[in-house]
Amino acid sequence: MATQIDTLEPIPEPERPPARRKLSPREWMRENLFGSTLDSILTVVFGLLLAWVVYRVGRFVFVDARWEVVERNITNLMVGGFPREELWRLWAALFVLAAVLGFGAGAIGVQRRREVREGRAKPLGKGGVRRLGPLILLVGVLLWFASSVEALLLVLAISAVGVVTNLLGRRTPQRVERYVPLLVLAGVVVAFLVVTAFGGVGWSRWGGFLLTIFLAVAAILLSFPFGVLLALGRRSTFPAVRAVCVAYIELFRGVPLITILFMAFFMIGFFLPEGVSAPSLVARAIIGFVLFTAAYVAEIVRGGLQSVPTGQIEAAQALGLSPFRITMRIVLPQALRAVIPGLVGQFISLYKDTSLVFILGLTELLAVAQNITKQPDFLAQGLFVETLVFASLIYWTGSYWMSRESQRLERRLGLGER
Amino acid sequence: MRVLRIAFQAVFLVAVVGFLLYLIDNVIYNLERLGFPTGFDYLSQQAGFAIPDSDFRSTQSLGDALIVGFQNTLKVSLLGIVLATILGVVIGVARLSTNWLVRRGAALYVETFRNIPVLLIILFWYLGVIIRLPPIRDAVELLDVIAISNRGIVVPWFDKIGAGVAFGLIALVAVVAAVAVWFWRTRRFDRTGEPHRRLLWSGGVLLLLLTVGYVLGGRPWTVDTPEVGALSTSGGFRLAPEYAALLVALALYTASHIAEIVRGSILSVPRGQSEAADAVGLSGFQRLRHVVLPQAFRISIPPISNQYLNLAKNSSLGVAISYYEATKVTQVSIAQSAPAVQAIVLLMGIYLSISLSIALVTNLVNRRLTLKGRR
Numbered sequence: 001m002a003t004q005i006d007t008l009e010p011i012p013e014p015e016r017p018p019a020r021r022k023l024s025p026r027e028w029m030r031e032n033l034f035g036s037t038l039d040s041i042l043t044v045v046f047g048l049l050l051a052w053v054v055y056r057v058g059r060f061v062f063v064d065a066r067w068e069v070v071e072r073n074i075t076n077l078m079v080g081g082f083p084r085e086e087l088w089r090l091w092a093a094l095f096v097l098a099a100v101l102g103f104g105a106g107a108i109g110v111q112r113r114r115e116v117r118e119g120r121a122k123p124l125g126k127g128g129v130r131r132l133g134p135l136i137l138l139v140g141v142l143l144w145f146a147s148s149v150e151a152l153l154l155v156l157a158i159s160a161v162g163v164v165t166n167l168l169g170r171r172t173p174q175r176v177e178r179y180v181p182l183l184v185l186a187g188v189v190v191a192f193l194v195v196t197a198f199g200g201v202g203w204s205r206w207g208g209f210l211l212t213i214f215l216a217v218a219a220i221l222l223s224f225p226f227g228v229l230l231a232l233g234r235r236s237t238f239p240a241v242r243a244v245c246v247a248y249i250e251l252f253r254g255v256p257l258i259t260i261l262f263m264a265f266f267m268i269g270f271f272l273p274e275g276v277s278a279p280s281l282v283a284r285a286i287i288g289f290v291l292f293t294a295a296y297v298a299e300i301v302r303g304g305l306q307s308v309p310t311g312q313i314e315a316a317q318a319l320g321l322s323p324f325r326i327t328m329r330i331v332l333p334q335a336l337r338a339v340i341p342g343l344v345g346q347f348i349s350l351y352k353d354t355s356l357v358f359i360l361g362l363t364e365l366l367a368v369a370q371n372i373t374k375q376p377d378f379l380a381q382g383l384f385v386e387t388l389v390f391a392s393l394i395y396w397t398g399s400y401w402m403s404r405e406s407q408r409l410e411r412r413l414g415l416g417e418r
Numbered sequence: 419m420r421v422l423r424i425a426f427q428a429v430f431l432v433a434v435v436g437f438l439l440y441l442i443d444n445v446i447y448n449l450e451r452l453g454f455p456t457g458f459d460y461l462s463q464q465a466g467f468a469i470p471d472s473d474f475r476s477t478q479s480l481g482d483a484l485i486v487g488f489q490n491t492l493k494v495s496l497l498g499i500v501l502a503t504i505l506g507v508v509i510g511v512a513r514l515s516t517n518w519l520v521r522r523g524a525a526l527y528v529e530t531f532r533n534i535p536v537l538l539i540i541l542f543w544y545l546g547v548i549i550r551l552p553p554i555r556d557a558v559e560l561l562d563v564i565a566i567s568n569r570g571i572v573v574p575w576f577d578k579i580g581a582g583v584a585f586g587l588i589a590l591v592a593v594v595a596a597v598a599v600w601f602w603r604t605r606r607f608d609r610t611g612e613p614h615r616r617l618l619w620s621g622g623v624l625l626l627l628l629t630v631g632y633v634l635g636g637r638p639w640t641v642d643t644p645e646v647g648a649l650s651t652s653g654g655f656r657l658a659p660e661y662a663a664l665l666v667a668l669a670l671y672t673a674s675h676i677a678e679i680v681r682g683s684i685l686s687v688p689r690g691q692s693e694a695a696d697a698v699g700l701s702g703f704q705r706l707r708h709v710v711l712p713q714a715f716r717i718s719i720p721p722i723s724n725q726y727l728n729l730a731k732n733s734s735l736g737v738a739i740s741y742y743e744a745t746k747v748t749q750v751s752i753a754q755s756a757p758a759v760q761a762i763v764l765l766m767g768i769y770l771s772i773s774l775s776i777a778l779v780t781n782l783v784n785r786r787l788t789l790k791g792r793r
Contacts, residue, residue, distance in 0.1 A: 031516035041518050045518050133777035242433050254773035255766045256731035258745060262765070266758035270448045271441050352535035359537075359738050366538065385546040392534050392542070399533035 061389075067145070070390045071385045073372040074145045077390070078337070080363045084288060089200055090210070093191035094158050098149010100178045100187025102162035104180045106169020111177070112412070131408075133402040142394060188217075204280040207363040211282070215364065220297075220347045220383055221288035226290065227297025228336075233329065234302055245298070252295035257288075264288030265360050285357050293350060298341040304335035340413070344406040348399050355395070365391050445759055452732025453733050454757040458764075466754050469742045471658045480751050487747030488768055493774070494664055494743060495730040501669035502729060503722070506676025511706075513681045523679065531674035536732050539671050544663035545741040551659075557646045565644045565654070570642035571662050575655035597625040660741035664733065672729045674721055683718035684710055716787050723780035730772050 003327045023031065070077065079090065129136075143152055196202055206214055234246035252260065269278040279287070286388050308331050316326045358366040369387035372378065445657040449456045461481035468476045474486050511523035531539065549568055552558060557567035563687035600620045644654035657665075687710050695705040734745040742750075748765045752758050 004716075032516070035516060042515075043515050043519050046517075046523055048521070085442065104744065134634055142680050237429045238423065238430070240431045245432075251766075251770070254727075255769045256733045256745070257736040259762060259766050261767060262745075262748070263762050266752060267762060268447075270445045270759050272448075273444055274448070274451070352533075355535040356735075359735075366535075380552070385542070388538060388542055388546065393534055396530070396533045400529065403533065416627045 002301065021272075034113050059156045065389070066383060067386060069375075069378045069386060071145050071374055072377075073368070073375075074142065074373055076208060077342065077365065077368050077387075078208050079210045080141070080368055080394060082201055082206060082210065083206075086201050087372055089195045091154055091158075093194045094154075096187055096194060098158045098162040099165045100184055102165035102191075104170040104184045106166035107172050107176055107180050108169075110170060110172065110174050110295070110337050122191055127358075131405070132234050132401075133331035134200070134397040134404075138394065138397040145390075148365065204282045206282070208368050208399040209365045211362070211364040212351070212354045215289060216347065216351045218286050219293050219350055220343075222286070222344075223290045223293035223297055226294040228301050229333070230294060231305060234298065234322035235305060245352075245369055249295045252301065254293055257353055258291050258359060260292045261285065261356060261360055264291070281360070281362055289350065289354075297343065298345050299337060300339050300346060303342065304337075304339035305331065308334045337413070341406050342409045344402060347408070348402045351402070352395055365394060449757060449759065454623050454759075456757075457577045458760055460756050460760065465751070469747070471656075471661070472742075479758055480754075483747050484744065484764065485770075487742055487744040489660075490736075490741065491733050491772075494668065494736065494741070495662060498665055498668040498672065498729050498733070499726050500779075501665070502672035502725070502786050505519050505669060507674035507680050509673060510677035510680025510684070510790040513677060514684060517536060528674045531671050532678070536667065537735055537738060539691055539737060540667040540735055542659065543667045544612075548659040548663045553645065559646065565641050567646075568659060569656075570659045571657045572654040573657070574641050576641060578653050584597070584634065585631050588634065589628060592624050592627035592631060595627055596620040599623045638642070643739065658741075659734065660739050663739060664736045664741050668732055671732070672725055675725050675728070679718050679721045679725065680714070683714040683721075684733050689715045706727055719780065719784055719787065721782075721790055723776060727773055727776050730776065731769060734769070 033043045073405065075084070079087070082090070094257070094307075139155060180286060196198070203214060216230055230245050230249060233241050234249065236242050236245070236411055264284045272278065278284075290373070312330055313326060316330045321329070354364055355366045358370070361367070363371065369391040370384060373381075373383045373387055455562055461484070462479045465474075465476055465478055465480050465483045465724035468474060469483065469486055472490075480535060509524045509527055512520050513528065513605075515521050515524070516713060526676050546787050551566055551568040554567045554569055557565045559565050563574050597620070600616050603614040603619050606612065607616075642654055644656075645652050691713065692705060695709040700708065733743055735748055736743040737746040744765055748761050751761050
């Protein structure tokens with residue numbers, strides 16, 4: 001047992017709350033389900049209702065639904081009109097991403113994992129495979145629909161790469177942790193180039209789920225610097241700057257996203273001088289999303305900026321740092337660290353909001369889901385429900401997984417604890 | 419130093435305003451070049467399209483069409499807000515129930531609806547449910563008074579058959595009397611401490627006088643139940659399928675967010691309050707009603723009003739199912755060759771005014787409810 005150095009007395013164990021008796025199943029049911037008369041009635045009524053819902057959903061998914069439309073169009077749903085002969089580029093990009101993300105995930109938690117092992121810190125929740133639960137479910141469903149051995153082998157290979165790089169990452173010394181975000185970004189860029197460069201497929205030809213992810217990632221990355229600038233401008237001491245930033249933020253937060261997308265789609269041509277051709281549809285969508293997201297990111301970052309204690313700024317001023325240095329070196333790092341969960345939340349919303357470009361004709365996941373029901377084989381059979389449920393599954397698993405990870409992150413950063 | 423600050427701001431403003439003017443200049447130039455009108459006069463042109471479920475004719479102006487669209491937006495937003503709040507509070511409290519099944523069921527609801535895009539929920543309800551309802555001939559009749567078919571939901575509604583003047587006057591008297599009773603009971607409570615039960619008293623007086631007025635005024639209202647015919651329903655009040663789908667979808671989606679907010683706000687009431695309530699001997703329900711919920715309510719107002727705003731903005735997705743709210747009207751107008759720039763600017767103006775109104779009301783409510791000594 002560890003001892004305190006100067007007195008050689010044992011360090012007292014931290015007090016733990018009294019252990020709760022594990023209840024047998026019968027006792028548990030009595031307490032949690034039938035605690036009082038009202039409780040019992042609720043349990044019965046609710047239980048019946050839930051059972052009915054589960055039955056109807058189960059019957060639909062496993063018996064009634066005609067999933068053929070999804071099976072035959074799984075590639076369409078995933079990548080839209082992406083040329084089929086270039087699909088190998090996407091698989092290659094997935095390998096790169098798996099390697100980089102696996103390594104990053106391994107390298108980032110090194111110190112924390114050591115602390116948990118030595119008992120100095122509490123584990124955050126179920127780790128390992130259970131964390132990836134929703135993703136595994138999604139990939140499993142996709143593979144089932146694809147029913148191709150090739151796809152299965154590729155997915156297994158990619159997972160293997162991810163696991164191996166994860167183990168490698170765990171073995172790296174802690175000072176590498178600083179460079180992980182940069183490494184991940186580089187990996188994303190490399191993956192992007194693998195797909196688009198050297199005779200590859202430009203992003204205006206992407207579709208389906210690929211386009212959904214691309215829109216969300218591009219929008220959050222591009223809107224981030226813009227949003228930070230707006231947040232800083234909103235706190236500026238110059239009234240003119242502050243007024244302009246406030247006006248922008250309130251304007252773009254007060255209108256629905258669809259109107260901003262309408263603006264980007266229908267109005268962009270009018271803003272450009274004569275002779276400059278209008279950008280592609282995907283580019284317009286990204287511009288719309290960036291304008292919209294920047295306002296929300298600005299509000300999130302503003303919260304973070306407010307949470308930095310003014311003492312920090314005063315100390316920095318006492319040390320003689322210039323305002324620019326203070327912002328860049330002292331304020332922003334702390335502010336951004338504090339709002340990472342908020343930014344992840346915004347990314348999740350963006351991931352779901354990309355479905356809106358369906359209204360404007362871009363072939364992302366939802367649009368493909370509708371289009372495939374118009375194929376000659378499947379026309380007018382009311383199959384849109386099946387494809388809609390499939391699309392919902394994809395959105396749901398992505399969003400649910402990211403929310404869970406974000407909650408974990410919040411607990412790890414110790415935020416929200418007063 | 420001050421001169422530098424002012425100079426910098428002047429330069430900044432000039433740059434921003436200059437950029438905006440450049441954009442506007444381009445817009446006007448391009449509009450003229452392509453033969454579009456540059457003002458807002460296009461609003462008086464004929465619409466050329468009809469709006470279902472309303473009295474709007476295609477010969478009326480585009481401006482009128484936009485007004486009808488705005489009314490439809492309000493119709494779905496206001497009712498949606500009410501439904502979402504009721505459902506959201508119920509589910510939020512259910513999330514904290516001692517009953518495991520209720521708790522898990524509510525959690526399932528919240529996790530399902532929070533993680534799916536609104537648009538999918540709207541499309542699901544419209545294309546997956548409403549359209550698949552039986553045709554008029556086979557309409558389902560709930561409790562013999564509500565008719566559900568793929569042409570919409572028809573509920574019983576009031577039908578005015580006589581002059582309502584006498585009833586109107588008595589109704590006015592009833593309201594005044596109810597308010598007076600409210601204040602009387604409150605004053606009595608302040609004086610003596612007896613439970614005021616003012617809701618029961620006021621409500622009772624109101625109902626009593628209204629019934630008296632109804633009888634004395636010659637029964638000017640009857641309840642009109644829907645009659646299901648071969649081709650359509652007559653009577654009652656019809657909720658169009660698009661409206662019903664949008665309303666249900668928005669209510670369900672927003673309720674899941676409100677449930678999370680309610681749960682968070684109840685949890686953030688310090689536990690000492692609940693313990694003190696238990697120590698004083700309040701029952702669980704009394705504890706909720708008198709100690710926890712009032713405090714939770716105060717905390718939850720800003721996030722909930724944000725959700726109301728989101729609901730109003732999400733109503734714009736009615737464009738996907740052809741519900742003629744403001745965005746759909748704008749889209750159709752643009753397709754009918756209205757100038758896109760002005761139409762979209764007007765549309766944004768409409769939503770900004772809704773945002774502003776909700777923000778104003780929220781600020782008022784917030785200010786009245788903040789505790790002394792806190793910001």
